Amino acid sequence: MTAQARGLHARVLDSLGPAITAGEYPPGSVLRTDELAQRFEVSRSVMREVVRVLESMHLVASRRRVGVTVRPTEEWNVYDPQVIRWRLAGADRPRQLRSLTVLRSAVEPVAAGLAARNATAEQCAALTECALGMVATSRGRQLEGYLVHDMAFHRIVLDASGNEMFARLGDVVAEVLAGRTHHDVMFEDPDPAAVTLHVRVAEAVREGDAARAEALTREIAEGALRELDILAPPPAPAS
Amino acid sequence: MTAQARGLHARVLDSLGPAITAGEYPPGSVLRTDELAQRFEVSRSVMREVVRVLESMHLVASRRRVGVTVRPTEEWNVYDPQVIRWRLAGADRPRQLRSLTVLRSAVEPVAAGLAARNATAEQCAALTECALGMVATSRGRQLEGYLVHDMAFHRIVLDASGNEMFARLGDVVAEVLAGRTHHDVMFEDPDPAAVTLHVRVAEAVREGDAARAEALTREIAEGALRELDILAPPPAPAS
DNA sequence: GTGGCGCAAAAGTCTGACTTTTTGAGCACA
DNA sequence: TGTGCTCAAAAAGTCAGACTTTTGCGCCAC
Incomplete structure (x- = not known):
């Protein structure tokens, strides 16, 4: 590869x-x-x-x-894409995946809010197209097709935020999503609720509703965190 | 230097x-x-x-x-501390400062929430100490002293979150804060409301109240964004 | 116009010699 | 015994020059 x-x-x-x-x-x-x-x-x-x-x-x-x-x-410069790739390929992949998912959960909602304000017509169209693509591939074990649209969706949101620091996290998010599909839950279809949320985020961004875009993306992020907790419980469960 | x-x-x-x-x-x-x-x-x-x-x-x-x-x-690898330093020292410093402040506004509230869950007793003590230090230096043009405590405060919160990606943003936040003091608003005392918010964040973390720590930190972040808008209006004002 | 051939430019690699900094061991002296 | 100084060696740092490999581009034949 x-x-x-x-x-x-x-x-x-x-x-x-x-x-x-x-x-x-x-x-x-x-x-x-x-x-x-x-x-x-x-x-x-x-x-x-x-x-x-x-x-x-x-x-x-x-x-x-x-x-x-x-x-x-x-x-270590843990934001260096090369370092991230090396660590994701290594033994403490789970730890790394958790760190990155938490980072996502912080960044993406805010990025979505900004995207609702700043996205161009083209970006809105692309976003909607991705969301539709996710719907179309959400059933029947079309995991690879779903992944492509999912990655594109999140990348567009980060780009459309207009913040270069957010935009540069596109690759990282793509790695996390790909990792999830290829290592952890590739046996079942994606959560239907998550699919719906993506469609609604695309709507909110298109309508310029920043607060809603942010809230909906926060729901997606929380879903990802829950999923992570199920697959690999956090280091210190509340006593 | x-x-x-x-x-x-x-x-x-x-x-x-x-x-x-x-x-x-x-x-x-x-x-x-x-x-x-x-x-x-x-x-x-x-x-x-x-x-x-x-x-x-x-x-x-x-x-x-x-x-x-x-x-x-x-x-460009805009998360590389070296690159950040170079860009902050250069001509598009304002743009860079804005990007980083937006990043802060996304990350720090979530970090504070996690810190409320994960902070050790030592970290709580250090946090309170920093907050008190900020109060003590918040009047009478003691800007350098205030800055030291402010930087330490935010670094502790990021560290205490227990997320290594957040922790590594400590240096970046420190740069942003230092930049603000040294270039932009060094003529007036810090906003009293911000000082109070820091004290209350320390409280919330100490009490393990994640939601409150997050909300309060979000207020601090919004304050920083407002300040930025006043000093250097964003590129495209809403039409 | 199109396609292939070959040249030269620039990065890539290797080697060996030399310089500079720094550590730690050994020694002298208190 | 302990303290401080000197010095030699170790490892990175720097340099110069020769050679290899890749590749863009111009040129020429068709």
Whole structure:
């Protein structure tokens, strides 16, 4: 699926990055550039570039005479799409999925409210089309088709909000939705209530009703959170 | 303020990065590594590492036979703290500040709600202390002292939410708050209503009242948005 | 006009030498 | 015994130059 032969640099990065985010080298571990270069059978130049990129993601810190130190998790640039992808592919995928879903639940309602104010006619049309597409694929195990429309729907809302920070979460939301379909609940059709909510959000945005768009999207988000609680209960249940 | 002599690599990055985010090289511009290396008087190795990092931020794309192309703004990793810092230091600071404030207004209320559920006793104590500090410095042009407590307050709330994505926005919020004090409204004392709201949020979190913590924080956020509208009206006023 | 051929430009990679910073061990001295 | 200084080694940082690979584009034949 992902491009295979796009330079040594990228290949080493795609090997070392996931290893670090997966905790294979626990925080505080010290690596040495030369040693890594040998291990991956590349020149020091290539390995230095890899380390520089990992450093820019705050996954590691490079210090003279010490080496390349893995940083504690709290310092990682967890918004870097690359880091998100690595973590979603790794062991703490559930934790990551939960974090991202909570983030969605905070951002998307506000984005929908803004979209109701700012969406262009084209965006409204596209949104309605997506909602209809979701309805059309909501029954009969057409999960892949449904997913496509679902991803497009949420991306359009985030784009139409007119806020670039929101817009850039489109990829993240798409990953979360795809992950849900492909790993967790791919055996049953989507919740009919959720489908209806999407249609109504499209309506509200089209009519410029910000408050309603926000409230309805909040309902969608709450549904997603509930779903998550069922599949993977939160770390500390209320005592 | 910022460290001065931390390697050639970092210095060149801190020179080229802001230039790109400032639009000095408009999207689509093509740079050549060798030329850049000459311009900055560094070796190709150093310049290649810089380009790699810029590439990992999606600011540029490097392709053989073509060169290093500046990417369109929509593709930049706008959540990268480095990119945020560069943009806040540059010309479209107001736009950036607005985007971030809207993001805050979406995230912080939800974070406060979670904090009410998850905050430890220590965090509650620290929060109350910050709120009291804000009260103590809210009059008599003690803006710097107020800022310190304000930043700490919001960082604690984001941390206490227990969501790592929220927690990592602490630095961003701190930048926004600092920017407000240092650039925009440093002539007058903070809004007394906002101060009170902070105190009440601390209370709500301490009492574990999630709904109230969320609602109160939403009020704080709305205040910040209103303030922004007064200082720099939004691009398209409602027709 | 269309399609293929080949050139050259630019990034990519490798190697080896040299510099700089920093740590920690060893030693001298109190 | 403990404190502080010196110094050597370790690792990253920097540089220069040669070579490889990809690829856009011009040119030419058809």
